[in-house]
Amino acid sequence: MSHRLQVKFGDITLKNPIMPASGCFGFGRDYAKFYDLSQLGAVVVKATTLEERIGNPTPRLAETPSGMLNAIGLQNPGVEAVINEEIPWLTQFDVPIIVNVAGSMTEDYIEVAERISAVKDVAMIELNISCPNVKQGGIAFGTDKKVAHELTKAVKKASQVPVYVKLSPNVTDIVEMAEAVAEAGADGLSMINTLLGMRFDLRTRKPILANQTGGLSGPAIKPVALRMIYEVSKRVALPIIGMGGITTAEDVAEFFLAGASAVAVGTANFVDPYVMPKIIQDLERVLDEMGVKSITELTGKGWS
Amino acid sequence: MSHRLQVKFGDITLKNPIMPASGCFGFGRDYAKFYDLSQLGAVVVKATTLEERIGNPTPRLAETPSGMLNAIGLQNPGVEAVINEEIPWLTQFDVPIIVNVAGSMTEDYIEVAERISAVKDVAMIELNISCPNVKQGGIAFGTDKKVAHELTKAVKKASQVPVYVKLSPNVTDIVEMAEAVAEAGADGLSMINTLLGMRFDLRTRKPILANQTGGLSGPAIKPVALRMIYEVSKRVALPIIGMGGITTAEDVAEFFLAGASAVAVGTANFVDPYVMPKIIQDLERVLDEMGVKSITELTGKGWS
Amino acid sequence: MIPFMGSIIQNEQIADRIYRIVIENTTINEKNQKQMIPKPGQFYYIRVNDTTDPLLRRPISIQDFDGKRNHIKMLYRTEGIGTTQISQKKIGEKLDVLGPLGNGFTIEDAEENGSVLLLGGGIGIPPLYYLKKELVAKKVQVTTLLGYQTLSDSFLIDEFKALGETRVASMDGSIGIKGTVLQLISELEKWDTFYAVGPTGMLKAIQQKWGDTAINGYVSLEERMGCGVGACYGCIVKVDPSIDKKGYKKVCSDGPVFSFREVIL
Amino acid sequence: MIPFMGSIIQNEQIADRIYRIVIENTTINEKNQKQMIPKPGQFYYIRVNDTTDPLLRRPISIQDFDGKRNHIKMLYRTEGIGTTQISQKKIGEKLDVLGPLGNGFTIEDAEENGSVLLLGGGIGIPPLYYLKKELVAKKVQVTTLLGYQTLSDSFLIDEFKALGETRVASMDGSIGIKGTVLQLISELEKWDTFYAVGPTGMLKAIQQKWGDTAINGYVSLEERMGCGVGACYGCIVKVDPSIDKKGYKKVCSDGPVFSFREVIL
């Protein structure tokens, strides 16, 4: 196997830069029926909170042009069950495990980070300060730079593994947010989470989502993601896992040009369950066409 | 003709709530070749600045999934030419004229507002504090609530006609921005302007747009527009001209449910030059299907 | 449940806004047939076109399966952009299909000579046809109650009648009795098991009617879907925590068929 | 320039990544023919499909027009999502077309027995064919110079030859002389007017070569388009302010053909 797709994040080596976006892949079980998860660069699991969460009422999903809205509300079985049932199951695959951590209070985040990062097989924490679909916490942590700074610092202290902070795009100045978490010691950034959006049903005359608003994902948000990654990567010296509408290997190359060092694929899994293995396969062709030996060469090559 | 589509903004009556979005219709001449502009609810012309502007270098456009990026850079012939050549030409149509006003400094805005609002046939000013594509001014005015407040106040004082403020979606808290301009005396709001976005060309490895970033418009941004209009209309008692991805009469109804009192159609004109007359025609059917006598009944009916 | 490109064999309107589509699945082979041959109550997840608008797949139930020719039959009603675009596809075109997905109707406990009631409302009716066929093949006594809005949007009635007793209702009385499918239930008859598919209102009424009796019953649910395979938690239905302590299930992968007692509608 | 739904009469590959599409415009009538009959150098603005992905139309030049049957012929090269999807359309399908748009080549000043040079590079070549036809009909002496990358992506050569003198170059020498179209220019010949379509590099070289001479010439430009009709200011080209004081023109509505002296490339 060639090493052209290999990327490194500190001590962690990924065989390729393709991983699922948190919340779009459950804990891996569903897509493991389609292919061997060891093919992936990493597996990022659903947001994990201290206690079990039942999430929002349905409808939780709505469709939009080239996109979708979700208001799942961080439904998950809680950190205990994730540690006891999900992580051990995932260790059968030869793939680094990244756990997305969420909470409503700083204390929750800290406790989840402590417990999850103590699990031998967890490679990294993705700190979710950007979930738009919960009443408390979530996005509030991701739109105030002081709050984001403090939380990152606290989680960083609690964690035994690298902490990547997942930024919300629903801010006036994304660079400011990135700088705030960088100063707090973040090891890297994940961007972007969903844009806040909404749809209405003409028949009921009410919002389609029971939660009214939801998070916009899919190809529609790709240009916003690329712009934010570009702005941040030029100013903040942290590796970035890029996401937002990625569907093809060409999209991956575009995210690298913008400044990403790896990417996550979310919504596209719903359209084609094999999309990630396909992208991994196609990437070699795209690198050939671009005349590039290793994909790492592309990071930030689009800066001007 | 039925009055089901009629909407009122203070003293100004529009025969229907459909108007072009500024910058997507030039000064009306190009689409007047396709149909009689008197069919429209209003005509909103391109951003007008004090001096002539030549705009940004090309490429100025890029395509994205269900959307497009533009970085025109406020190219326009300047207020003098607009007053002498464009407005007089437009007066041949039986349609209110709304002038989008832009500038790099408060003084520019004030002077343009003074001069334009003194023209007898100008019904309204749309204060553009949200153009993402110019180095100075533009979006800066639209992302800082104090600056937006001051500018609105100054322009309001200078203007003899109602002032609608066009908000930028590239902010953390759109309600705060709306409140700031409402307090400054704005007569209404236009929302939303474009989201900041970006694309890269894999061949050149550089941003597609010469300006690097551009404004994202089209169906892709519709859910973001609806969400912002919903949030603002519930909190701020000003009429809203809604826009962002409108393509069909059903979209118009959705914007009304969210809280709009009229709408503007931008990018969809590029896909179908007849889209606005078509929407106006279709609206009656949509109102029938929804069992609504007058479109004004729908404004804010989606609030919950 | 690998995705495959099916060839469209037929795609025609059979009633008001109701279409029949038949697609051939040439990917079925001896190895994968256990996964690829559909069971009544399962659904296919269909990609409308190869653009990103509309983005998501559309779930449509299996109405019948012709195992000799590997023909998948589905009936659908045009609702919005997705089903309308599907209705415009021509014979010979390819259709990107994922499935069969979900768990079908439990028919293992339906006994020979046992008696079963099928209740279908509107566009919920199609999956009952394949179910009835399988039940009849097992020599189960099947009574079918079908409810429509009106004559012009009714369909499959003769086909159901050919398989056994079938009674019909419509809201305007233009076909069968006037009223809902529930009014077709005679209190004199008794069944071991029922299977119901239709609008939530209908399923709720059935829950109320039989909740306190000993009857065994299944309902098939609809919910807006993202992944269709259990990963996104978009299609949750609440379940009675005394039956499943998690308190929820996924329509796509745990359903779409559930015991009528467990779900909270 | 009303949009119309044209019927696809032909859509086939004629060289590496090069396709010919013929569409019938049945909307042309006596009243609108002045607007609807294309002039050489004009373009059509084609909607790829009826979804929003891709969103924008694609500009393609008229290659030839058959006025008897109202057949519009265009040649296109598959570049990305839009042209690839157009290449997959079948005969009989409808195509949503807006046009003809823009101003074509000025041929009013080409005189009988005058001599004209056409220079075409790659996918810029097609519009020259319709132009040559019209010039030849006006009894103008036309010499055509065509440049390709290589033999396998060359096209229309025989058709051009049938209309008069035609010389060919390719970058790898696999057809015609080895080199660019500029190397086909013989210094011994003289022309009144030239018309050039091709990559910007080629047009720049021509500007340099003839900028200081008395020759009259036109170039056709490409720019990314939004509206295609002059409203969005997306397709600006800078022009010499001493020729037009505004300092810019729009490729879609002022062009795509410009006097070679006025534009700043």
Ligand SMILES: Cc1cc2nc3c(=O)[nH]c(=O)nc-3n(C[C@H](O)[C@H](O)[C@H](O)COP(=O)(O)OP(=O)(O)OC[C@H]3O[C@@H](n4cnc5c(N)ncnc54)[C@H](O)[C@@H]3O)c2cc1C
């Ligand atoms: C398990 C299952 C089986 C189904 N079987 C059938 C069938 O056999 N025949 C049939 O006609 N219909 C069936 N439906 C409903 C069918 O999926 C919807 O009518 C269809 O998705 C509507 O798509 P649209 O683009 O035409 O409508 P739109 O309203 O434009 O769709 C917008 C979005 O809402 C979703 N949506 C809209 N209505 C429904 C619904 N009722 N259920 C789930 N999602 C919805 C769409 O999938 C899409 O994502 C089934 C639904 C489910 C969940």
Ligand SMILES: Cc1cc2nc3c(=O)[nH]c(=O)nc-3n(C[C@H](O)[C@H](O)[C@H](O)COP(=O)(O)OP(=O)(O)OC[C@H]3O[C@@H](n4cnc5c(N)ncnc54)[C@H](O)[C@@H]3O)c2cc1C
């Ligand atoms: C006036 C004019 C006439 C043209 N005539 C022809 C012709 O006769 N035959 C032919 O093959 N091509 C012609 N082109 C170029 C053709 O329009 C592009 O190749 C085509 O738009 C590419 O679309 P795509 O989706 O395949 O590529 P993509 O790269 O996926 O397109 C992405 C976006 O960029 C735009 N774009 C990409 N390349 C160009 C380009 N060169 N010019 C303008 N926009 C571009 C597209 O329109 C689209 O909006 C012409 C262009 C113009 C402006």
Ligand SMILES: Cc1cc2nc3c(=O)[nH]c(=O)nc-3n(C[C@H](O)[C@H](O)[C@H](O)COP(=O)(O)O)c2cc1C
């Ligand atoms: C159904 C769904 C659930 C999601 N859940 C989470 C989550 O739990 N934690 C998180 O950080 N992001 C979550 N996201 C956001 C994605 O991880 C990703 O940032 C976003 O969807 C953009 O990528 P995409 O366009 O490829 O989907 C979710 C997205 C979707 C669509």
Ligand SMILES: Cc1cc2nc3c(=O)[nH]c(=O)nc-3n(C[C@H](O)[C@H](O)[C@H](O)COP(=O)(O)O)c2cc1C
């Ligand atoms: C090419 C182009 C030019 C624009 N120019 C202006 C402008 O001059 N002033 C302004 O306020 N908005 C401008 N806009 C923004 C639109 O008025 C509108 O707010 C935005 O495009 C969203 O609407 P849409 O999705 O219907 O296009 C422009 C948009 C486009 C696409």
Ligand code: FES
């Ligand atoms: S649709 Fe994703 S879990 Fe059911």
Ligand code: FES
């Ligand atoms: S494409 Fe809009 S002005 Fe030319």
